[in-house]
Amino acid sequence: MPYAKIIGSGGYLPPRVVSNDELAAELATRQIETSDTWIVERTGIRQRHIADPGVSTSQLAIEASRRALEDAGVAASDVDLIIVATSTPDFVFPSTACLVQAGLGIKGGAAFDVQAVCSGFVYALATADAFVQAGRAQCALVIGAEVFSSILDWNDRSTCVLFGDGAGAVVLRASQEPGILGARLDADGSQMKILCAAGNVSHGEVVGDPFLRMDGQAVFKLAVTSLTQSAHQVCEEAGISFERIDWLVPHQANVRIINFLGRRLGVSDDKVVITVDKHANTSAASVPLALDVARRDGRIRQGDLVLMQGVGGGFTWGSVLARM
Ligand SMILES: CC(C)(COP(=O)(O)OP(=O)(O)OC[C@H]1O[C@@H](n2cnc3c(N)ncnc32)[C@H](O)[C@@H]1OP(=O)(O)O)[C@@H](O)C(=O)NCCC(=O)NCCS
CATH class of the missing domain: 3.40.47.10 (Thiolase/Chalcone synthase)
Structure with a gap:
């Protein structure tokens, strides 16, 4: 039985960086009090990347995937399985994985989303590993991608300071060498x-x-x-x-x-x-x-x-x- 081996990775963060001070100043305009000191002491967070309005999860995922494929030295056409872990999909349907597949110009092979919130990537990776070990896929793209800023209540200081947007991806290939x-x-x-x-x-x-x-x-x-x-x-x-x-x-x-x-x-x-x-x-x-x-x-x-x-x-x- 082959192993599934991680042969490449890629990440993409939207360019807009919002520091704790900037966020605190913005919340203050709505009489919501927070501070860099509170956020750093309780969470260790100093900044987050926030997607511009209209930027979708699939766009971040496609960019991270391109970087992962390049790192792995694998052509997009080799990919026969795409799993996207997300709680902020572009649409009710089709899945974000199908949008990523189209964005990368891939045709054929399975593409589906996994919904396990912040555990989503490990759930997706374990699923892709099972496909590869069973011989049902040879080369998988496993992605975690979110525009979490779109589901935050920006009037709730106990949650809105904690999250950011971004995407990360790995390429898994069937291999005789130990992987997962x-x-x-x-x-x-x-x-x-x-x-x-x-x-x-x-x-x-x-x-x-x-x-x-x-x-x-x-x-x-x-x-x-x-x-x-x-x-x-x-x-x-x-x-x-x-x-x-x-x-x-x-x-x-x-x-x-x-x-x-x-x-x-x-x-x-x-x-x-x-x-x-x-x-x-x-x-x-x-x-x-x-x-x-x-x-x-x-x-x-x-x-x-x-x-x-x-x-x-x-x-x-x-x-x-x-x-x-
Ligand atoms: C959210 C979290 C940082 C809050 O820290 P905490 O030490 O538990 O703080 P509390 O919720 O007890 O709140 C303490 C005080 O800070 C206040 N507070 C909450 N958010 C604040 C903010 N952004 N700025 C300033 N004060 C804030 C609360 O209102 C409370 O005030 P009070 O004592 O006057 O009622 C912490 O519980 C945590 O990290 N939990 C895990 C969350 C997480 O990781 N979730 C994702 C998992 S996938």
């Missing part, structure tokens, strides 16, 4: 209310609340516990001792969650990739963006053992263990 070594996905739908955007479009109207709502403290606690457990489970199932991991690439929601997780797992800070300071929480895009940053700056190298982890709405969480 294990994956573990979990969900607990009974916790749906602690993080949700519980609205939909029906009969031409928005029904319910289309904005992201969150119980921050409940999410914080559940994120640390579930990711700690998931990290041990995926290693145990793959028969790999946890100490052999070279890099932890966790979901980038809050630097305090990441630090807690690192301490619980006994991973030293220099083995943890952090981008939340510059990107904020880009939901499904955060893990592939962080992976791409660390591959391109030379930290993550060929042969390294990398643990990627996602956690978010649903409630969902998951881990993918990969030999680069």
